[in-house]
Amino acid sequence: MSGRRAGNRIRGPHSALTDFLAANNISAAEIRDSYRQRVQQAAQNEGDGQENGEASIDRAQIEQEQAEQAEAVAQAAERSRKRKRNQEEAIAKVKKSKELKRKASKKSKRGGSDDSDDEDYNELDELYKKAKPLPGQLENCEVCSKRFTVTPYSKTGPDGGLVCTPCGKELTKDSKASEKAKKPVVRKTRRKLESNRLDGLVTQGAKSLQQLCIEKVAQHHLDIEEFGDLPEGVLNRLSEIFSKNRVLNPRTMNLFLRPDLDTVAMHECANLQTEDYSQIFAIVPNMQKLVLRNCCQFKDENMEYMIEKATKLKHIQLYAANLVTNDMWINLFVHRAKELETLKLEWLDAAFDDQAVEAMVEFCPNISRLKLRRCRQLGVDSIDAISRIEKLEHLSLHFNQEIPGERLINLLGNVGLNLRTLSLERFLDASDEVLSAIHSTCRNLVKMRFTQNDYCTDAGYVSLFNDWANPPLQFADFSSNRDIDNSNPEGPEDAIGFASAGFAALMAHSGSKLKHLDINSCRHITHAAFSDVFDGQKQYPCLQEINLSFCTTVDTVVVAGIFRSCPALKKVVAFGCFTVEDVVVPRGIVLIGVPKAQDAIEQFGDSWLNVEQALGAMVEVGA
């Protein structure tokens, strides 16, 4: 019997089964209960035959009730259809309005009745509404009013009824089209936002109008004929963004060349050809400052032309100019001689050796700013030569060859006193003596970087900062100074590298003026040291940016302490600090890299929270 019922579903008021069920006095309450049950069980087809049978009874009853209830409406619809057979849309409208009227009248009825009755009515009402025709049955399409067979794939129309297959296809097409139109915009801005955040560009509120315009200009770089007389600062920022977007090519390069300019700065010249460089000097012969990064096609002939044309050049920054020979570098120093004040060279492999550096020192006595990074041919002789430059104020060195510590000590002894910037990266053989040389000679440092060293001890850093006659540093980068021994990750007992005591000594010495602190990967700084330095009582009024990535002892308490201790804080970078979680970031601060998988990689301060509120919220979470 159950099989027959299941297969041969009956609907409509006049079937024999309907009468039979009615005669058997099956109540609405039963139907309601079973309906609830089925909703809970997600109306799945169970394998059990008995259940199937019951379900089919229920279904039949629901259908019956539904049919009875809908009879009036159906008849009304039938009538109206007869009246306006040609205008199917109108029919749909009538149907809809009738439905609405029916609902309204029910609502008014409901208002008058008892509470319990009311509830029953509600339930029943819902039941009738939800019980849509099942697969295999016939139904009138909501959109075109055609009769069609319901399948499991039948779509729901805009008013909640079912629609036939062709209409369903139309509907999905429409919705897909609108989705397509919306989606890319959303994704793009989101991608852009994340990127900007990691670059630390966005904090709060709208971007500045200048920033917006510059981005727009870069977007439309193909349509621009000339910039007109933009101020140099703006021009430089445009050049930066053109470089970043890799749209600085021979055509756009000309936009940045004007005879009256003092500075030519192109930060990404990979697309420029040899003849383009000559054009730069032909158009802007009066430049004082030249910045060409990634100028791979800058050759001897360009250098020659530059020496000839740009006679006022004082500041030169050339990165990756590997086609310039050694002799030509020396030629440059001979000709620029006393005018040359700044030289920044990076990524030179093929040429530029110790001899060139010696020539530079000999012919260019007025160099005050020198940066030599990743110039592969440079070695000890260069260090000795640099120590003879008397006017040096800013020195950045990153050598590939090994430099013995005593040569560095000699260098510092000669030039250390006047230095305002000292950056020594990856000097592996620099020992505590180098630190003590810095301690005893440097008196004017504002910016100091000493990184990637696993030889100096914590005690060495302590003696550097204790009683140092140098005024407080504004920029301190001591990243990646730690012992590297896979078999002993905790490091030796007497800490090697920039560890707890050294960190405390640095903050005691420079905390009052420090703006930028980078201690990334200094993993021997203990939690106790962090909580002592950032205890919320001690204040670091200038500190704006901290990078403590991969300092694994940093946890939520330390970060909260940092928020309390640094009133001017803008950015905290904390990649790889796995115990930082549930941080509520105060207003105006950016926290980047906290590795909680489900969260965004970067967190922004809620605009309505100040530090105290944020900390309060965090304590609640912690408790």
Add this chain to the structure above:
Amino acid sequence: MAKHQTEYVTLVSSDGFEFKVTRSAACVAGAIKRMLDPSSNFKEAVENRCVFENINGVVLEKVCEYLYFNEKHRDSKDVPDPDIPPELCLELLMAADYLDV
């Protein structure tokens, strides 16, 4: 000096268009803020009226739009970028640089 800190100030373009904007929005721009600062005692501060000889009406209109946009989104994050017509963006850039916005 009689301080009349009106709610609205007038920004005038080089071709004579006048824009009345709220003082708070106008002060989003650093240059305008300094012009209107009562302690500076500039003519602009006294008259509550800033004349820009180097910005034309079309550009100044965009600037005013941006001033309100910025003020509206002051405390929100992930602000969408307002639309800037490409043909105006260079002139607008000059104006933005001048006005310090």
